[in-house]
Amino acid sequence: MAGAADLFLPADDSFLRMARESxxxxxxxxxxxxxxGLVVRRGNPLGxxxxxxxxxxxxRLVQANPDAAAVGKVSRQVLTKQGIWDAVNAATDGFRTTVNDVANDVEVGAADAGIVYDVVLYGRPELEFVDVVELEGATSQVSMGVTTACSQPAxxxxxxxxxxxEDRGLEEYRRQGFVVARGDLWADIPELSVYAGSMLRPAIEDTIxxxxxxxGVRVSRSYNGCGILVAQMKSGQHPDAYFACDVEFMKQVGDLFGPATDVSQNELVILVPKGNPRRIAGLQDLTQAGLRVGIGHEKQCAMGWxxxxxxxxxxxxTKIMENVTVQTPTGDMLVNQLRTGSLDAAVAYLSNAAGSAEFLDAVQIQGLQCSVATQPWAVxxxxxxxxxxxxxFQRIRSAESQEIFAAEGFRWQLSESPAKP
Structure with a gap:
């Protein structure tokens, strides 16, 4: 709270949650x-x-102070749910400042047993860890947090x-008895590759x-029509993350990625020159004789599909396609052709019109649910x-990022509140 620390490594991530909330x-x-679990002398002489x-x-039982030490806090929560904390609390001869102090007391014979983390016994051959059913659910996640006061975040x-x-710090944690999940491989300056539908570029580029x-890392991004991106992935080019223009294109490569999260939605609209000179009010009007219409390419992008x-x-x-004069892999190309007068109308995303309000109008497509695309993210x-x-992804789902999505014409889909930065 004094702003003096750059990194915070507590023994239980509940303290990190408190810090983030603050x-x-x-x-x-x-x-x-x-x-x-419990710590006793080697051989468990008292059974x-x-x-x-x-x-x-x-x-003689000792514990770590549950108001200050993670192990005490976690064990108190679990034992309280079982209705046995009061009895254990009354039987405790003393509370120590840290979990190491508890192990020390048992090691030197000042106590017969204590409640500790299993990893505290590493390098202590005189002590023995006892798994007990009452503390089966008492575990702590160890995580490292970077403080908001840090002046050197990179x-x-x-x-x-x-x-x-995975191949640096976690090796030592494993050696000392911790249970570790899969981590990143080490790189001094890692390069993360991201494939994203071209329509998402204005919504995420500044955030990236x-x-x-x-x-202090590099993010290689490839923005293109999702049909093109899917073809690249099927040919063996696999990005670290994929942000698709629609769930259909995520499904096509779903075997490569973990669970996908729907982030936003984008509405298909009819874009026309400012003032709507051809008086286009809906899809039926795209059948007007001589009208030049642009659409997305069905095979190259989610928009076309x-x-x-x-x-x-x-x-x-059939009637609209008779007027289609151009099919492109991205909506930006259609916007450019509208602005140069090469098209009279284009079917594109509402987000494609962002930044062109003085040149274009957007006509909503009424009554058709399939005119809305949902954008999922997966790793x-x-x-x-x-x-x-x-x-x-945490940055992409942040409150600041959500504001950018809204300004670019997207509707936010994530139901839970974004994590505080």
């Missing part, structure tokens, strides 16, 4: 988990096998990435640039940097 911590990098045994006469994150790297600067579905639902496919199952990709 605006003291930004990024959180998961590292490992620990489990609670302590359960929490109930701690209540026997003559058993340097702090560089160190945090090293500590949480800010992420690169804060993290959804456009064809929308035409089919309206029953006007490659075999990515070298899944944690880094997750942190980028």
């Amino acid at each position: 605006g003291l911590v930004a990024e959180v990098l998961p590292i490992a988990t620990m489990r609670c 302590i096998r359960s929490v109930a045994d701690l209540l026997r006469d003559g058993i 340097a702090a994150l560089h160190f945090a990435r090293y500590v949480s790297a 640039t800010a992420f690169e600067q804060r993290e 959804i456009t064809q579905r929308t035409f089919a639902e309206s029953g006007l496919t 490659l199952r075999q990515s070298r940097y899944p944690r880094l990709a997750d942190r980028l």
Whole structure:
């Protein structure tokens, strides 16, 4: 709270949640988990096998202070739910400042048993860890947080990435008995690759640039029609993350990626020159004789695929396609041709019109549900940097990013509130 720390490494991530809620911590990098149990002398001379045994006469029990130490807080929560905390609390001979102090007391014979994390016994051959059913659910997630007061976030994150790297810091955590999840592979300056539908570029580009600067990493982005991106992925080019223009194109490569999260929606509209000189009010009007219409290419982008579905639902496919003079892989190309007078109308996303309000009007397509595209995000199952990709996604789903999406014509889909930065 004094703003003096760059990094915060508590023994339980509940303290990180408190810090984030108070605006003291930004990024959180998961590292490992620990489990609670009992510590006794090697050989367990008093036969302590359960929490109930701690209540026997003559058993000297010590604990870490539950108001200050993570192990005490976690074990108190679990035992309280079982209705046995009050008895254990009354049987406790003393509360220590840290979990290490508890282990020390048992090691030197000042106590018979204590409640500790399993990893505290590493390098202590005189002690023995006892798994007990009452503390089965008492585990702690160890994570490292970068503080919001940090004046060197790229340097702090560089160190945090090293500590949480699969082939660096996590090797030491494993050696000392921690249970670790899969981490990123180490790279001094990792390069994260992202494929994204071209319509998403104005909504995410500034966010990605800010992420690169804060993290001290590189993000290689490829913006294109989703049909083109899917073809590249099917030919063997696999990005670390994919932000698709519509769920249909995520499904086509779903076997490559983990669970997808729907982030936003974009509405298909009819774009016309300012003032709407041809008085276009709906799809039927795109059948006017001599009208020059532009649409997305069905095979190259989600916009084209959804456009064809929308035409089919309206029953006007044949008549409208007679007026189609151009099919492009991106909506930006259609906007450019409208602005130069090469087209009289174009079917594109509402977001394509963002920034062109003084030149174009958007006509809503009424009554057709298929005219809305949903944009999902997913991380490659075999990515070298899944944690880094997750942190980028946290930035994309932040409140600041949500405002950019709205300004660019997208509707936000994520139901839960974005994490505080």
